[in-house]
Amino acid sequence: MANSTHGLVKALFQMVWADDIVSPEEVEALTSILRQLGFSLSEVICLLDKNLSEPPDDRSPVQIEEIFPSREDQKMALQALMTICFSTGSIDPEQVGYIEGLVMRMGLSAHELEELRKQATEATC
Amino acid sequence: MLSRFLKKKPQLIDRDGDRYDVSLRVLSRELPGYRGVTLDLSRSGVQLETNGLLEIGSEPELKFEFDRGELEAFTCKARVVWSKQEGNNERKFRSGLTFIPVTDDEKRQLARMSTVLQTRSETDLKTLLDQARRIDPELERSYRNIQTNQPFYPAPGDSPIHPPSVEGAPPPPPAVSAAPETPAVQQDGPPPHLGVYIPLNVILEGYTWSRASCTLHIGLREGDQVHNLFFPDCQLFQVLEPTVDKTIAGLYTTKTSPTTRKLNLAGDREHKHYRFVAEGGDGLIDIVSSPCRSTPQG
Known part of the structure; x- marks a missing residue:
């Protein structure tokens, strides 16, 4: 697994665990994102089995902006995280904090953020 | 006449x-x-x-x-x-x-x-099997329940495994929760580790058992593709319901269940209880093994 993909996967699981409750909607959204990232069904099963049985030891936010040099890749990663965030229909403060920090570090404009939010919301519908 | x-x-x-x-x-x-x-x-x-x-x-x-x-x-x-x-x-x-x-x-x-x-x-079956073993001595195909070193079959009184319910969610299909909620598996004894429910929509393609490595291999068909899952150090494999042509709706995994406790697995290796379930939550296949893998070798 490439370092960038590994980092994104770690961030996705951190997002799922941000509020310490893993909902079925989050698992479904996560499964769909992992498949889109190119993981096979078996790999997804193993990843979910390994990373959802207990909260991650390391909760320090993954520096998405560092592992993805390209702006487009950063935005794609952020959109994936927002898809998890919006999957339950309600946004948890811890999840918002995670997203906000990332948006600040990436220096996204309000317009760009709104575009990503729309795409992420559509992905969860 | x-x-x-x-x-x-x-x-x-x-x-x-x-x-x-x-x-x-x-x-x-x-x-x-x-x-x-x-x-x-x-x-x-x-x-x-x-x-x-x-x-x-x-x-x-x-x-x-x-x-x-x-x-x-x-x-x-x-x-x-x-x-x-x-x-x-x-x-x-x-x-x-x-x-x-x-x-x-x-x-x-x-x-x-x-x-x-x-x-x-x-060419009888034995010859075919002998030929297969010569090609791959690790592999022995089996269409029966596996005889393990420590055979275990849940007692009639054993509770079926269900993950704890999520507040506000309908009971089946089981959901996942990391919150410390009321244990649904067993009331006495240590609180169980909470499980993970992974929704699937696959059909069991088949399974093989490697006696040498104690690894169970399960093939899951999703459309035209077959995905392989490997369960190393497999201590229990039990087909609860006929699975031929039956859709597997999900996989429930937990670190501790009455079954894992009764197996009393010693040693450094972590073991988990896996249960493939049908639509509605009925158990199809039970497996107790080390964490599953997507490749034969870790």
Whole structure:
């Protein structure tokens, strides 16, 4: 697994665990994102089995902006995280904090953020 | 009066030589749907299953496609001797045909086919298994429950495994929760580790067991693709319900369950209880093993 993909996967699981409750909607959204990232069904099963049985030891936010040099890749990663965030229909403060920090570090404009939010919301519908 | 008893059952098809139950695809422009499947095959004729009635006396040209490299596909004319509907099924028809080879090459092909089929029928399962082991000594196919070093079958009083329910969510299918909620598995003893429910929509393709590495391999079919899961250091494998053609709706995994506790697994290796479930949450397959992997080696 490439370092960038590994980092994104770690961030996705951190997002799922941000509020310490893993909902079925989050698992479904996560499964769909992992498949889109190119993981096979078996790999997804193993990843979910390994990373959802207990909260991650390391909760320090993954520096998405560092592992993805390209702006487009950063935005794609952020959109994936927002898809998890919006999957339950309600946004948890811890999840918002995670997203906000990332948006600040990436220096996204309000317009760009709104575009990503729309795409992420559509992905969860 | 005795003639009634002496009367032979009418022979539906006059074929010499042994018949071999073999399922091969047959293509022909003259067959309904342009195809059929052999039910049995001999040097002199074939019983075909098609999705339409064949005209008795017609002589379709049949192209046989073989599933192994010993024989090449070949074409031969055959005459329809009988044809009938199979029971009440309007899509299945059986017909008996006799080959009418014309060229020497066609006769040679039929003779060769007969020899290959005879050889195949004489190769018993044990020989095939021995051959398979020589190719891959690690692999032994099994279609029975695995005998483990510590055989364990849940006692009748054992609670079925269900993950804790999520507040506000309907009970089945099981959901995942990391919150410390009321344990649903067992009231006494240490609180169970909470589990993970992974929704799936797959069909069990098959499983194999490697005795040498104690690894169970499960093939899951998703559309045209088969995905492999490996359960190393497998201590329990139990088929709870017939799984053939049944859709597996999800996989529930937990670190601790009554089953893992009763197995009393010692050692450094972590073990988990996996349960493949059908729609509605009914258990299909139970596995206790080290964490599953997507490749044979970790």
